[in-house]
Amino acid sequence: MKHTPLVEKLIQSFTCLPGVGPRSAQRMAYALLERGRDDGRGLAAALNAAMDGVKQCRRCRNYAEQELCPVCQDPRRDPGLVCIVASPADVLAVEQSAEYRGHYFVLMGELSPLDGVGPRELGLDVLEARLNEGQIQELILATGTTVEGEATAHYVLDLAREAGVSVTRIAQGVPMGGDLEFVDGATLAQALRGRRPFSS
Amino acid sequence: MKHTPLVEKLIQSFTCLPGVGPRSAQRMAYALLERGRDDGRGLAAALNAAMDGVKQCRRCRNYAEQELCPVCQDPRRDPGLVCIVASPADVLAVEQSAEYRGHYFVLMGELSPLDGVGPRELGLDVLEARLNEGQIQELILATGTTVEGEATAHYVLDLAREAGVSVTRIAQGVPMGGDLEFVDGATLAQALRGRRPFSS
Known part of the structure; x- marks a missing residue:
């Protein structure tokens, strides 16, 4: 025996998520079955609501639940x-x-x-x-x-x-708070080409 | 603006899974919205089916979808x-x-x-x-x-x-294929107490 069919199907479905392999998927399925059946039903409801309800903003193509997204609505x-x-x-x-x-x-x-x-x-x-x-x-x-x-x-x-x-x-260059020795050559070359006047 | 309400709810629901924090939850939600809406609906269906359909075996209390689990049914x-x-x-x-x-x-x-x-x-x-x-x-x-x-x-x-x-x-002792230097003291003590005659 391995898993029962419904558990097998659930584990396999979890692997569609980014960063989730067979072992994490199994841990997720068992965790929900053992002590989170209501959480599991809640996640299913949230998934269905989002997959059906999240559309694209008519103006900017970002996610929106109405004609326009919150940014496009904001005066x-x-x-x-x-x-x-x-x-x-x-x-x-x-x-x-x-x-x-x-x-x-x-x-x-x-x-x-x-x-x-x-x-x-x-x-x-x-x-x-x-x-x-x-x-x-x-x-x-x-x-x-x-x-x-x-x-x-x-x-x-x-x-x-x-x-x-x-x-x-947007400017390309070295990231804030980064040590120069860890910056890759291409980024550093871009940062040198894009150097700007400096004053106190 | 942060997320729209349905997306916010989905992200929050994902954090009920073991090993999933706010950032992974956000990545999961966006991945499904961007290129896996059918996967998302499939996961929701698998969750509902498992949360409702997986019961306990009458004899051994393991997960079962019928009266008895596959092990208890196996002659x-x-x-x-x-x-x-x-x-x-x-x-x-x-x-x-x-x-x-x-x-x-x-x-x-x-x-x-x-x-x-x-x-x-x-x-x-x-x-x-x-x-x-x-x-x-x-x-x-x-x-x-x-x-x-x-x-x-x-x-x-x-x-x-x-x-x-x-x-x-079941026997307690050093795990197979493990280097002795990485075994903790309590396990090693148990392994010494449980030593057995050795012959070729």
Whole structure:
């Protein structure tokens, strides 16, 4: 004997989560069965509610439960400033910096023609329409530094130039609080190229 | 803004799983929303099915989806041999040794009067009745080596003696393939006390 069918199915289902292998999945299943059946039912309900109820914001493509996401609804946010990110998790990272008070545009991916991800899949036609509305003054690029991220950044740059909107990119350099000896060469090269005047 | 309410609820629900903190929970929620909504619904269905459908075997208290668990239903298993373990996960560990062909009795805990866990909560009245049926020839104790495990082992020993059933305990000593220098003192002391004649 190994597991009964329902337990086996539960363990196998847990392995769809990131960072969860067969052993962790087994531990999760047994923990819920032994002392958390109500927690298990609660998790199932939360999963169903989120999988069905979380949609995309009509304006910025971030997660939303209504037509517009909380950021796009917020009148205190500056609609002239739009930060371009690859995923909703990136929005969260920028929000946690507590530095940014503009809007976002979430691509939900990066350009990768070989995988069938073109401008349409990333909603770049929606972005183009918004750029042509004339409300946006500055686009801030915060896409990744991979090949796909760079390709996406350049595509967005072209769109913005056509619409006459200025484009900036978040600074690349050494991270705060990091020891220089642990910074990789490519980052350090970028930091040297991007050096700025220093004054007290 | 942080998360929308449904996403917040999902993240919070994930933290009920063992080994899942707020950051892993967030990663799980976003991974399912971004590229695994069907997996998420599947996990919810598996959770509901298991939480409601997994019951306890009438004879051995292990998990079962029918009256009896697969082990108790199996005619090739020796009903004269019963291994006492604390949890269903322990049954799995013993099964993986591929050494044991007897039955089990799963306590679903260990004696801990201060927490309100007495003999009744562990089904020891059920075990007593089975011992008095006369079919069991040997009880093998495989409870933990904590204070609660020891107390439980001694309680079961008394029950078995009254019924005239012989009791053994799984060997305690150094683990297979382990380097002696990494074995703790208490285990080594136990291994020395339990030394056995050696012959080629």
